[in-house]
Amino acid sequence: MNIQLTNPIVSTDWLHENLHATNLVILNGTIPKVVNASSQAETQQIPNTRFFDIKKVFSELNAPFPNTMVSVATFTQEAQKLGINHDSAIVVYDELGIYSAPRVWYMFKSMGFDNIAVLNGGFPLWKEAGFSSEAKKTYIGNRGNFQGKDRLDLFRNFDRMLQEVQNKSSLILDARSEARFTGKVPEPRVGLRSGQIPTSKNLPYTELLVSNQFKSKAALKAIFELLQTEESHFVFSCGTGITACILALAAEYVGYKEYAVYDGSWTEWGNLYR
Numbered sequence: 372m373n374i375q376l377t378n379p380i381v382s383t384d385w386l387h388e389n390l391h392a393t394n395l396v397i398l399n400g401t402i403p404k405v406v407n408a409s410s411q412a413e414t415q416q417i418p419n420t421r422f423f424d425i426k427k428v429f430s431e432l433n434a435p436f437p438n439t440m441v442s443v444a445t446f447t448q449e450a451q452k453l454g455i456n457h458d459s460a461i462v463v464y465d466e467l468g469i470y471s472a473p474r475v476w477y478m479f480k481s482m483g484f485d486n487i488a489v490l491n492g493g494f495p496l497w498k499e500a501g502f503s504s505e506a507k508k509t510y511i512g513n514r515g516n517f518q519g520k521d522r523l524d525l526f527r528n529f530d531r532m533l534q535e536v537q538n539k540s541s542l543i544l545d546a547r548s549e550a551r552f553t554g555k556v557p558e559p560r561v562g563l564r565s566g567q568i569p570t571s572k573n574l575p576y577t578e579l580l581v582s583n584q585f586k587s588k589a590a591l592k593a594i595f596e597l598l599q600t601e602e603s604h605f606v607f608s609c610g611t612g613i614t615a616c617i618l619a620l621a622a623e624y625v626g627y628k629e630y631a632v633y634d635g636s637w638t639e640w641g642n643l644y645r
Contacts, residue, residue: 374460379476379623380585381488383497386462390418396455398423398463399494400475402613413466414507417497421453421510423463423475425613436639438474438611440526446482447519455515464490464497468583473616477632483520489620492584526634527606529643536569540602543571546609546618547637558610564641568608568633572598576609576617585621592625604629608636 373394389395397420401413423429428449431439441449455461461479465472472489479487490497498504527535535541545567550556552573554565567573579591586594599605605622607615612634622630633640 373458376460376462376486376488379488379620380491381462382491383500383502386417386490386497387500387502392460394456394458394460396421396453396459396461398453398461398475399465400425400463400472401465401467402426402471404467404470413494415494415498415504416507417464417494418503418505420464420507422507423453425471425474429475429478436611436635436642438613438634440478440481440523440612440634443482443519443521443523446478447517450482450517450519451515453510453515454512455517457516457518459486459515459517461487462490463487464493466494468493468495469580469585469617471613473620474613477525477616477619481522481525483522484517492582495583525631526612527631529635529639532568532606532633532640535606540604541570541606542599542603543568543606543608543633544574544598544618545571545637546574546576546607546614548575548577549573551610558637558641560610560638563638566637566641568637568640568644571608574598574618576614579617579621585624588625591621595622595625595627604631606631606633608633608640610636611638612636 372392374389374392397417399420400423402425431441463472463475476487476489545552552567558565607618609615615632619632
């Protein structure tokens with residue numbers, strides 16, 4: 372039985388019920404946290420999970436800033452190696468609850484692929500529910516026929532951000548903590564100055580979560596409505612383009628369609644804009 376995802380966020384109960392769907396592909400998109408990182412490595416995974424390596428495979432390794440989005444050709448090739456097909460239904464999770472999995476969701480969206488959802492609560496909630504897990508393993512299987520389509524305009528680069536800052540209908544929301552946004556604490560990356568993008572407002576990604584799960588749709592909608600003016604569209608930023616995607620996923624979940632993510636985020640802006 373093939374499944375079609377109609378919601379960008381799915382529950383652990385839903386995934387458990389659909390674990391044996393023919394076209395289901397489960398991805399683990401975990402990356403280490405930049406702030407308050409845990410040193411304990413997870414050895415288990417949801418059955419038949421494939422590791423989606425944001426850092427070493429799905430980012431430009433020679434780029435000047437971390438987590439830079441790869442080309443359509445590179446993304447297509449690496450997704451095929453993971454056995455992903457054009458008709459796959461992808462559920463992506465991470466081991467922190469909600470942290471880096473939304474970045475994977477957003478990367479696939481920028482490849483024109485929408486049959487993907489993020490597991491609410493991630494692997495911690497899966498374990499808490501008592502569902503089965505297995506030892507981590509490397510994917511060995513058939514190559515997929517996934518083909519990315521160029522929708523990289525969903526990402527903003529530095530030049531586009533210079534325009535967004537001048538655009539009165541752009542609402543730039545920064546997902547970093549309030550302390551980092553205001554410069555009360557230094558940036559975690561050595562040598563990176565503190566600060567914020569001109570005209571931006573702060574919406575820490577943690578404000579959208581409770582116990583590492585998304586708040587209710589009504590609660591999320593209320594948060595965005597407090598910030599948005601009638602004609603504005605969202606541009607999401609953070610430190611390196613990871614947690615900005617949490618804001619993007621929440622915006623999609625509650626029905627917004629006009630938004631983008633600043634790929635280089637503060638790491639790029641803080642280095643290039645003087």
